[in-house]
Amino acid sequence: MKITLIRQDSGSGKEALSICEAGTLFNKMKTETKSGHITALRNLIPMLEGTYSQYEHIDKLPRIYPAVEYSRTQEGERRMKNYNGLVQLEVNRLSGIAEAEYVKQQAALLPQTFAAFCGSSGRSAKIWVLFALPDGTTPKRESDATLFHAHAYRMAVKCYQPLLPFAITLKEPSLTQSCRMTLDG
Numbered sequence: 662m663k664i665t666l667i668r669q670d671s672g673s674g675k676e677a678l679s680i681c682e683a684g685t686l687f688n689k690m691k692t693e694t695k696s697g698h699i700t701a702l703r704n705l706i707p708m709l710e711g712t713y714s715q716y717e718h719i720d721k722l723p724r725i726y727p728a729v730e731y732s733r734t735q736e737g738e739r740r741m742k743n744y745n746g747l748v749q750l751e752v753n754r755l756s757g758i759a760e761a762e763y764v765k766q767q768a769a770l771l772p773q774t775f776a777a778f779c780g781s782s783g784r785s786a787k788i789w790v791l792f793a794l795p796d797g798t799t800p801k802r803e804s805d806a807t808l809f810h811a812h813a814y815r816m817a818v819k820c821y822q823p824l825l826p827f828a829i830t831l832k833e834p835s836l837t838q839s840c841r842m843t844l845d846g
Contacts, residue, residue: 662745663730666842668723678731678739679723683776686725690778690845722781724839727789728810741836744806746799747775748817749838750788753830760827761786767824781841790817803836810834 664686668677681689727747731739752764761779764786768777775791792813793799800806814834822829832838 662747663743664745665726665729665731666723667726667731667839676739677723678733680730680732687776687778690843692844722841724841726837726839728836728838729806741803741806744799744801744803744810744836746792746809746813748790748792748810748813748834749840750790750817750821751780751785751830751832751840752788752825752827753780753785755784755786755827758783764788764825764827768821770824771820773820778843778845781843787840787843788817788821790821792816807836810836 662683663680664683666679666681666686668679669675670677727749728745729741730743730745732742734740752761755761755764758779761783765777765779765788768774768786768788771790773790773792775789777786777788779785780787790813792809794809800809811834814832818829818831
């Protein structure tokens, strides 16, 4: 399964799109890069709370789009190449890594959990839930994928919320739901 990563350069406004296999992405999440942007973000968040300040290197952390593999048109526009069937659930406002680890352990109890990891802030957990049609495939057209994804999201929330002592942050189901690159060994 291929996952899309997009990094937006706030200075130039350019967007860098890259694709990698899910296993490669999870390996990247296991070690901090030399620049240390994720660790720096986690250290700064307590100091930034209650202010209008933002981490200056936030645009160095690409956004991960689990639901859709994107490609570019000849005009440079993004388009859906493949729908992965991955729904992202988020549990936010956790006290720290220990609570994120607990959420990950609970999510691992269900067989449809594709992945569960700590968010880039160190105060959230992301759960990726894999859905497919009865024949094991996923919708090919974007309009069909959008409807399928919305239904799958609602089912995932109903399935996972009873396992968790923390509320799932409800989002509008969207193929473009994403999260920042993170560090989770």
